[in-house]
Structures are given as C-alpha cells and as structure tokens.
Amino acid sequence: MLAAYHPEGKGLAPLGPSKDIGDALWIDLFAPDAAEVERVEAFGLSVPTLEDMEEIEISNRLHREGDCQVMTVMLPGRDAEGRQFSAPVTFMLTPERLVTVRHHSPRPFETFGSRAERSSSGSSTPVRVFLGLVEEIIARQADLLEATGRVLDRVAGEVFGEEMNDVEGLRLALRDIGQQGELTAKVRLALFTMERMLSTFIVWNGTMKHRDPQIATLAKAQMRDINALEVHLDFLNSRVALATDATLGMINLDENAVVRTLSVVAALFLPPTLIASIYGMNFAHMPELDNQNAYFIALGAMVASAAGTWIWFKAKGWL
Template sequence: MLTCHIEEHGRLRPSSDTTALDAPNMMWIDLNSPDEDERKRVEAHTGLAIPTLAEMQEIEVSSRLYSEDGALFMTAPLVAQVEAGDPVSAPVTFIVTPGVFVTLRHTEPKAFRLFAQQAQRSALPDTHPHGIFLSLLETIVDRFADVLELISGDADRISNEVFRADEIADERPLETLLKATGRCGELTSKLRESIAACLRMLTWFGHPQNGYIRDEGVRERVRTLGRDLASLGDHTNFQTSKIQFLLDATLGRINIEQTKIIKIFSVAAAAFLPPTLIASIYGMNFQRMPELEWSFGYPLAIAAMLASAVLPLWYFKRKGWL
C-alpha cells in the first residue's frame, strides 16, 4: 500500500491517491508491503532505488546504513504485533533525502499508526524530511518504552506467582508460567535488538559527514534520542537478567515438585519393603517350616507385616520427611 503524507500548516495529511505523489508539499511516502507497480512509481518519482525485502533483511551494517546521491538509507528491525500476543521483528527502511522522506516496511508497527494520527492532529516541530524522520523515531522510542512497561508488568505477575504461590487463589500451572516466561524473554530479545539497531541508525544519521547535525535543533534532538535509547537499552538489559532469574526460579520450582513426587514413591517403596520380605519368607515351599504349625502363626505374620509397614512411616513422619 502506498500512502502519501502532504504537509499542510505543519501537519501531515495522509492520502492514498496516486496523484498525491506530484503534490508540491508532499513530504512523506509510506510504502507498506508495496507491489511492483507502487515500487516502480515511487522510484520514478524520487529517483531512488527502493530496496527489496531480501536486501532489507541483510544483517551487515554496510547493507543497513549507506548513502546514495545524497539520500540516507537506514534499516532497523522493529517489533510489531505485541498486543496480539504474537510479536514479530521485521526490518523497516527509512530513506531521508533533501526533498522527501520515504519509509518502506512489510509489517505494521504500531508506532507508524500512532505517528500518522499525531501528525494529522497537531503540527510537527519540523516538517522537513529529516525532521519528520526524527519525529517518527521519537514515536518509535516512545513505543519501545510502552513495550518495556508491558514486559515489566508481565515479569512482575510471573514473579508473584512463582514466589507467592500460596497467597494466590488462581495460580497458573508451572508449565504455563514457564511458557509465559519464555514469551517475555523472546519479546525482550526482539526489543533489545530493535533498540540497538535504532541507536546505531541514529548515530550514523548524526555523523558530521551527512550534514544534518550542523543544525542546532537537529543536534539537540539527536542527543535527546540517543540518551533515551541508551536508557531503554539499560532497562532492557535489566529485564533480560530478571527474566533469566525468573526462568531459573520456575525451573527450580518444577524440580522441587518433581522431587516431592519421587519422595512419595521412595517412601512407599521403603514402607512396603519389610512386609514384602515377611510375606516372601513365609511364602516359600519348604517341608519343614515350624511356624506353619503354630495355631497363631497366621495372625502373627499379619501383625508383623502391619508393624513393619507402620514403623517406617512413623519414623519418616517424625523426621519430617513426610
């Protein structure tokens, strides 16, 4: 889908009309899973070589951050579909030129929708292409913070269920907690990758040779974004450590539960071993067994078997093993 955003009094009005590409104040082109016709149309209008999905997925820095004829090509993986419960990390390309700002994506990060709505309602601080890029990046950073808050909330709930299980009425099974912890870890990993990639992208954008950092306003916004991303990166590292701790604690509880089950079987085996021994002795087929002629031999054997079963159980209970 091709969406053009036209600048009007500091705001950006979205338009899906193909003729909007020729508008004199068209400042942002958003390509969302474009078809070949839309790609060629944008390339013809801007003179840019729009990267393919395979090129966007390359992990080398030289393939993600480069310039061509004064246009800056920057690609970073962003997290999407977080609230849907199936988070994905997909590459998004930002192209900054002196005349137009182009974004290319094949997923739907929530930050894009939020920024488009915000830019339509209120005026942006800078409607030049590089200003729109920085404003969009600020929204992306805010979205990172929101996702981190979701992760932190999930981790706190898991922590309560792991360490305060006796105080919770609707405690989830340990297998469910283990899966929830794994999902938190997976999302944190994807988010950590996105934050690191955006920090590299911002650092490269602010390189003196690109020229944008000469403006004091741009320089201050880059500094602020850099500090925010560094802070989010530190918090992500903390969450990673916390989730690993919760994973170890959950596995520890599973081991404890398994140990309890094994202990029950061990106690049962120890308790029934003496009666089994007595029954085995008197079940032998020898001709001379004096006890077989006793009138009280049978009840004595039964009493011995009961006593040999009860005494070990009493001893285990006294020792606190049961």
C-alpha cells in the same frame, strides 16, 4: 500498500488517492506491489526488496545513494495473523522526502501520521519527520518494556503467592515469562540497530549542505533515550532470569513432594514385602509352617513393620 503524508499545520495529513505523491513529505510503503514501487522509483530512488533489507552486512543496511541516505533497522511488529516478530524496516531519506519500506506492522508507523504535531522535532522537513518517526519508535519500545514489567509483576505475585499451588499454573507462568524474554530480545535488537543508525545519521548530517544545526542535537538526545532504555532492558532481563529460576524451583519443589510421597509409600511396603518373600520360599524345612497361628503372626509382623516404618518417617519429619 502506499500511504503518503503532506505537511498540514504543525503536523502531517494523509494525501488523498487523487493527489500527486510528489507533494508528499513522507511516503510509507507497506508490502508494496510492483506498481507502488514504480511510483516511488519515479523519483530516482531504488526501493529495496525484502531480501535486500534482510542482508546483515552493514554496508547494505547503512549506505548512501547520492543524496539519499538508506538506513535499515530491525523493529518488532505483527504479521497478518497478529503474531509478533522482528523484521527489517528501511528509511530512505532525501532532501525532498522520507520514504519508509516495511513488510510488517510496527505500531509507530500506524500512529505517527496522526501524532506528528506532538513530535519534539516537528514535521516541517523530511529530516525532522524522520527524527519524529524515530522518536515515536523509541517511545513504542519504552511502552513494550513497561508492559513487560507489568507482566513480570503479575507473574511474580502468582509464583510467590499462596494461591499458586499447582504445577499447571506454574507452567503457564513459565510460558508467560518466556514470552516476555523473547519480547525483550526483540526490543534489544531494535534499540541496537536504531542506535547504530542514529550514530551513522549524525555523521552524515555533519556533511550535508544547508544542514539544520538542531538535527544533531535532537539525534543525540534520542541516542541518550536509547541508552536509558538499554539500562532498563538489562534490569528487566535480570528479572526475567530471576522469575524463570524461581518458577522452575517451585515446579521442582512440587514434583519433589510427589516423588517423596511415592517414595514413602514404597518404603512402607518394603518390610511387609520382605516378610512375605521370606515365607513364600519353598524350602522343605521351615519350622514356622507347622505353627497353627503362623499365618496371623506373619500378618501381624507385616502390619507392625509398616506401622513402625510410618512412625520412623513421622519422627524424622519426612511426612
């Protein structure tokens, strides 16, 4: 799918299907087909395939092709089934336009078109559209971290609260914690690749002819935002680790209580079993067998031994 945007007022507006995409300031390619790739490559650009975008070599992810800056980052997004995962997104920045290539749906690419006028960098040039989109992406990562914090607050309240008294609830809490841990890992990867992209972009911007003097300042401000989010991310990771340990500890305590109960029940039957085993032996000379009350005496001994064991455990505080 191809979406094209042109400047309108202080923001961007989508180009109609009958308009020439040559007038677009930003072209967004989402899982493009061959015809859409051909339309963009008519501008002299080489649209990378998904295999090219997944290359981990820095020379493939950050390079220049003439006046075109090609930069690839890893961003969290959703697939067609709504599952969240990380996948590469490529920015192709030229003096005439910005082209983005992606094969999944990071939310900023769906919202930036209608919110470009709110960007601190504006949307008058391709490079400012690029920085505005990066700003939207950074804000999205901040939203994801805030959502993670809320989930951890809820889970911590459940785990440490009095209402959480079953193993199944603790297991569900542990699953929620694990999901948040996976999400923070995806956000960390996004912030790391974006920080590397911006540092490279700042260097390239210093060599551009007719460069905008404010661009480097805006990019450095975004890098400071990324650094602040990385600090917050470290804090959330420590909370994830604490919540995981606490939940596992609660599960172990609950399971230990079950095991302790079974152990006590087994211990209560040990003395009666010993007595029954002794008088179940088939020796020829067992004087108690001749006693008419031997059966009742044996039963009483078994009951007394079980009761004595129970009293002992109760006195020790094991029950």
